[in-house]
Amino acid sequence: MSRQRYTEEFKIEAVKQVTERGHPVAEVAARLGVSGYSLYQWIKRYAKPAEHRQQEGDLQAENRRLKAELLRVSGERDILKNH
Numbered sequence: 001m002s003r004q005r006y007t008e009e010f011k012i013e014a015v016k017q018v019t020e021r022g023h024p025v026a027e028v029a030a031r032l033g034v035s036g037y038s039l040y041q042w043i044k045r046y047a048k049p050a051e052h053r054q055q056e057g058d059l060q061a062e063n064r065r066l067k068a069e070l071l072r073v074s075g076e077r078d079i080l081k082n083h
Contacts, residue, residue: 006034014039015046 017028018039025043029036045053 004034011042012046015043018043019047 014028014032014034017023018025025036025039029039032039048056
């Protein structure tokens with residue numbers, strides 16, 4: 001069974017129906033044919049302004065990069081320590 005993929009615009013519009021227009025999550029989810037869980041996840045992600053989401057995304061990318069660098073440097077240090 002393949003999962004339905006929704007566009008970002010679709011998700012943002014669904015979130016707006018809940019956050020801006022005040023419709024209940026269960027009603028919007030049923031009307032759009034999505035699960036309540038998915039709609040709650042979209043609200044968590046898209047209820048923030050786009051610029052704030054971009055900043056969070058940038059911070060997460062930087063965090064991933066720094067973790068990878070730390071892992072690499074720690075490995076190099078361990079190699080040098082063992083020799």
